[in-house]
Amino acid sequence: MPAIKRAKTAFTAGELAPELFGRGDVPAWGNGAAKLRNVFIQPTGGLQRRPGLRHLAVLPGAARLVPYEASTELTFLLVLLDGRVRIMRNDVQVAELTGSWTAAMLPQITFTQNASMLLLLHPAMPPQVVQRAETGTWSVAPFVFSAEPFFRFVPAGVGLTPGGTTGNVSVTATAPIFASSHVGAMLRIGGKRLRITSFSSPSVVAADVLDALSSADTTTDWAESAFSSAHGWPISACFYQGRLVLGGSRDLPNRLWFSRSANYENFDPGTGLDDQAIGFSLVSDELNAIRAVFAGRHLQVFTSGAEWMVSGDPLTPASIQVTRQTRVGSIVERSVAPMDVDGMTVSVARSGRGIYEFSYTDLQQAYQADDLSLIARHLIVSPVSMAYDSQRRLLHLAMADGSLATLTIYRAEGVTGWTRQETDGAFRCLAEIEGVVFAVVERAGSFRLERFDDAMALDACVAGTSDAAGTNWSGLSHLEGRTVNVLADGAPRELTTVLSGRIALDPAAASVQVGLSFAHVVEPLPADIVSAAGARTGPIRLVAATFRLLGTGSLAVDLGRGVQPVPFRRLDSPMLDAAPPLFTGDVTVRGLGWQRASLAPLWRIEGDAPLPFTLLSVTTETRMTD
Structure with missing residues (x-):
């Protein structure tokens, strides 16, 4: 049979799931690969060995990374640890402060920033404000409501009887509704505020009267703090149309609160004027526990079972509209915040096996969800952290198993492909600042702060x-x-x-x-060769493979007899006295023998030499018997 020559000029579809190894008819087959490890896909279609990770610090334990932008030219990295936060600038620690969170709370902490105010939220912690003053001084303090939201958690028939109208009074309930965790929470009786100061019994508490009561009679016209140690604190937040939006809490998981316009501390709904606060629950046929609120083209609300759009231009108590868009659901075990990727909102599915892109269609006037990980589902298993490098257009996701899945995404150029990054350890958390991706990496039982650095090869x-x-x-x-x-x-x-x-x-x-060291691996899809009868019927032989390289210092290829170095320069010595010259051009390797395993790759590139490697294309010459 005559030789068949095929050129693979692009890897833009990335690594494909094994379930697709029999689908040579899908569009991704031509530009896909069976395995791409520790390489990034270039927008031009080639592959490049990933940068190394620069070591910055040894951490005392697990950590959560939060970016902080003080100005367009001044950025910081916040490293949240057990009960404290380290503040890093240019790889150097500049401050360390104590905080009210614990190590167990780190996976569920969410954050949002407006100007110099960074809010940290967790359902078991009052919102915390991390702030940098103009003098350069850092502080961590609880968020203070000038007017907090109220809610009626108990049945309408339960009444309260204040022991007086001013001062510190006892408040007696007609049912056992209080707990010791109510201390510090607010009551609103007949529109007047009281702050609970002590707990006596499930039916009796003491409270300071902040606004003189009009009567000491028993009344059912009362409510209590929507946020407190008794009922939980906000789960998520964002800033949208000049309002602070709080989404969900422990006991009100499907409720949204909007502050007054340009008054982020005030959640008093007042009389419903356009600039006053708003509060409502998402009503549907299932419980939708809010996992994240995101300010995009519209306010997007990600819940455990669906995605919602909150519209209104401007958003007022009279104009606000809430509609359910898709039914994907968001991950519940930990907080992996949605993020903007080239104008689209990317979120982790509740199943932990999908990465969805939410885009708005003007034709349908609605959002649709597309699974970005459909053809590489094997790489997406329980994501724990996500970061987007907008300069290189790389979306990184750290997985529970410690690996890193990387999506190269250039929509206009038709590049949407996944690769997998591995290290001698486990990736635990990610953050991106000005094109620099930081990572918390667990190595040999300890946690390290590291970052990708083009100048590092290890x-x-x-x-x-x-x-x-x-x-x-x-x-x-x-x-x-x-x-x-x-x-x-x-x-x-x-x-x-x-x-x-x-x-x-x-x-x-x-x-x-x-x-x-880390090894890069490039493995092609199984040979897709069709005989005159319509399908491959016999063994196949690789006659030769030509690799086109760009600025490459080392190449090692396995053609079925183990990984062998390709001698386009002196590679036989384990030690070199000087930096090797980088090679650009074609390297042809001759094959030997017939291959009967239909799913085995014809060739495989694997190398751990800490030298540059860029693969532009591969041309193969094969023969097949009947």
């Missing part, structure tokens, strides 16, 4: 500090006892072990990177 990587001779390099205590890779003056050296936070080199070097 993970947990640092540029060591040397003595005058350039032979002893220190500053490596975070890698103590580990066998590490060394890149000295741009050239890989032999593996060595970190002892007492240092390593020794011979010969000496002027600059050194020390860290942990």
Whole structure:
């Protein structure tokens, strides 16, 4: 049979799920791959080895990362820890403050920012304000309502009897409705406010009268704080059309609150004027526990079972409209906030197996949900954190198993493909600031703060500090006892072990990177060759494969006999004295033998050398028997 030549010029569909290995008819097949590990898809269609991870700090435990933008030119990274927050600027800690959250609360904390005020929210914690003053001083303090929202949690027939109209009075209920957690909460009796100061019994509390009561008679005209330790605190928040929007709480999971216009602390609905506060519940045929509120083209509300649109231009008590849009549902186990990706809102599905893109269609005047992960579902398993690098157009999702799924998305160019990033450890949390993606990585039982850095070729990587001779390099205590890779003056050296936070080199070097290696893998889809009878009927032979490379320092290929280095430069030595020249051009590797396994790849690229690697295309020449 004559040789068949095929050129694969793009990998823009990314890594495809194994369920698609028999679907050569789908459009993604031509530009897809069976495995893409530790590479990023380029907008032009090629693949590039991902950057390394620069080590910044060892953390005392699990952490949550929150970006903070003080101005267009001044940004910070907040590292939330158990009971405190570290504030980082340019990879250096500039402040540390205490907070009222715990390590167990970190996965469910949500946040939103307006000007210098960053709100942290959790259903078991009063909203906290992290703020940077113009003097550069940082503070963490509870959010103070000038007028908080009220709600009637108990049946309408339950009445309250105040023990007086002024001062500190006892308040007696006709049913056991109080708990010790009510201390500090507010009551509103006949439109007048009281603050509970002590708990006596389920039917009796003491309260300070803030507004003189008109009567001490028993009344059913009363309500209590919508937010308190007794009923929970807001779950999510955002700023929309000049209002602070609070979504959901522990005991009111499907309710929304809107502050007064340009008065974020005031949630008094008043008489329903256009600029006054608004409060209502999402009413449907199922409980929709609010997981996130997001300010996009409209106010979008993500709940456990559906997605809603809140419209009104401007949004007032009279104009507000709420309509259910889709029924995907959002993840419940932890907070993974939706985010804007090129004008679309991307959210994690409740199942933890889908990443949905919500877009508004002018024709239908409604939102629709498209699953971005449909053809790579095997990579999406219980996401725990998400970050979007808008400069490189990369959407990163950390998974519960510690891997990182990366979506390269250029809609106009038809590039929407997933790859998987792996490291010697586990990715636990992500955040992006000005095109820099930070990560909390768990390595060897400890947590580290690291970030992707184009200048680094290894993970947990640092540029060591040397003595005058350039032979002893220190500053490596975070890698103590580990066998590490060394890149000295741009050239890989032999593996060595970190002892007492240092390593020794011979010969000496002027600059050194020390860290942990990671391997990039490129594996094509099974050969899709059709015979005259309509299907592949016999074994296949790879005659030759030509790899077109750009600025590549190392190439190793497996053609069925194990991974072998391709000698387009001197690769036979484990140690190089100088940085290798980067190769651009075609490299042809000859195949040998016939292959009978129909799902086995014809070729496989795998390499852990800490050197640049960019693959532009692959051309294969094959033969097949009947």
